[in-house]
Amino acid sequence: MSYEGVLEQSDSGLRELVEAGEEIIGYIYPHTPLELILAHGFTPSLMRAIPGITSGFEESLQTFACSYIRNLYNQRTNEQLPPISGLLFPGNTCDSLQNLTDIWKVRFSEDRVFRLTYPVTRYANDDSAEIYLTKELEILSSTIESTLDRPFTTDNYERAVSLIREFRLDAQFLYAARVVDPEVLSYTELARLVRSFLSAPVTSVGSEIHRVTLLVKEKLKSKGLLGIIDSILSGLQKKDLSKVNSFKPPSGPRLLVVGGMVEPQAIATIINGIDSVDDSILILDLLSFGFKSVFAPPINRSGNPFEEMAKSILAAPGEPTQEGLRYRMDFLKDLVKALHIDGLIICEQSFCDPDQFEAPSIEKAASAAGIRTVRIPLDPELSDRARIEVKIQTFLESLGIS
Numbered sequence: 001m002s003y004e005g006v007l008e009q010s011d012s013g014l015r016e017l018v019e020a021g022e023e024i025i026g027y028i029y030p031h032t033p034l035e036l037i038l039a040h041g042f043t044p045s046l047m048r049a050i051p052g053i054t055s056g057f058e059e060s061l062q063t064f065a066c067s068y069i070r071n072l073y074n075q076r077t078n079e080q081l082p083p084i085s086g087l088l089f090p091g092n093t094c095d096s097l098q099n100l101t102d103i104w105k106v107r108f109s110e111d112r113v114f115r116l117t118y119p120v121t122r123y124a125n126d127d128s129a130e131i132y133l134t135k136e137l138e139i140l141s142s143t144i145e146s147t148l149d150r151p152f153t154t155d156n157y158e159r160a161v162s163l164i165r166e167f168r169l170d171a172q173f174l175y176a177a178r179v180v181d182p183e184v185l186s187y188t189e190l191a192r193l194v195r196s197f198l199s200a201p202v203t204s205v206g207s208e209i210h211r212v213t214l215l216v217k218e219k220l221k222s223k224g225l226l227g228i229i230d231s232i233l234s235g236l237q238k239k240d241l242s243k244v245n246s247f248k249p250p251s252g253p254r255l256l257v258v259g260g261m262v263e264p265q266a267i268a269t270i271i272n273g274i275d276s277v278d279d280s281i282l283i284l285d286l287l288s289f290g291f292k293s294v295f296a297p298p299i300n301r302s303g304n305p306f307e308e309m310a311k312s313i314l315a316a317p318g319e320p321t322q323e324g325l326r327y328r329m330d331f332l333k334d335l336v337k338a339l340h341i342d343g344l345i346i347c348e349q350s351f352c353d354p355d356q357f358e359a360p361s362i363e364k365a366a367s368a369a370g371i372r373t374v375r376i377p378l379d380p381e382l383s384d385r386a387r388i389e390v391k392i393q394t395f396l397e398s399l400g401i402s
């Protein structure tokens, strides 16, 4: 299927949800408290950038706006978004999203726009970030209740916590499994499953992922690989790979994809489009809508809901929009060594300041670890696809692949 086909499928997924009578709150940022939205009786759905959107209204946005938010804004101005109950934007992440939210509120004053402001601090010696985010989540909850007349209910919350816990544990296992045996499940399929859940976190999608996980577990058990997978899984969950058991990877090249809010499936599609290469060379991603969404820790159901949601968000793998560059680079260096990575594909959303700020540090960390890198600027249109493919192909050749 073409990249456009893949993404159109996801857009139609949102439409199908709306047509099935689900009441949707769309969200933009990966670290959104899905449990909170579900607790209010709405279905959270990740708003995707989609190719083929006619532009023309971007002049409303400031010049620094990235290609991702330009695409979202054009979907709205072209009336290509299905009717939804509200939209949740993040605050304090990047200028592009701050600008988009402000303009959206003015231009489309009839839309219900919510904002959750995130603390930038993650590593303070006190619990100030957690207290701050807990309060923000409480404010968001009361705003949703007063605006949409739908209270937070404990039953809904508990169901949501179970659903999302199962998704995270299954998807985390699948990520760890591919590190050891990348052919057990294609990267494209894993990206599709994660994408489906982030677009529609409902029981039927969770059950599909659980079924796939059981099948993968069965296959890996018969190969005697569950022990090493558990060790890698635990290292990825704790973000500490120092205690991962050593293992001999299967022969073949092993690439890691890093970056922010680019579509994991877009990368897989590009790789699969290159002659005599397939996505089994993609061992792992550290992307916002992939690894960083999946490896947020599941919530402890017995604690205070707002405190527990705040803890989970703050313990998720970090974004370039947050502090912690040194921690991220140290983790990256440990990861490439422990997981036998041969090369890094650094994806940058076009005109994304956070991605462009982080990329040189990633290059430096990879070089210190003796790993080659290639930087790939992308936009949702993949407008430069031919050149991207050539660039990746040249990179693969430099690694002795293809």
Ligand code: SF4
Pocket: 066, 067, 068, 069, 093, 094, 095, 096, 097, 260, 261, 321, 349, 351, 352, 353, 354, 355
């Ligand atoms: S891609 Fe970058 S600039 Fe655009 S919304 Fe995401 S973090 Fe912000």
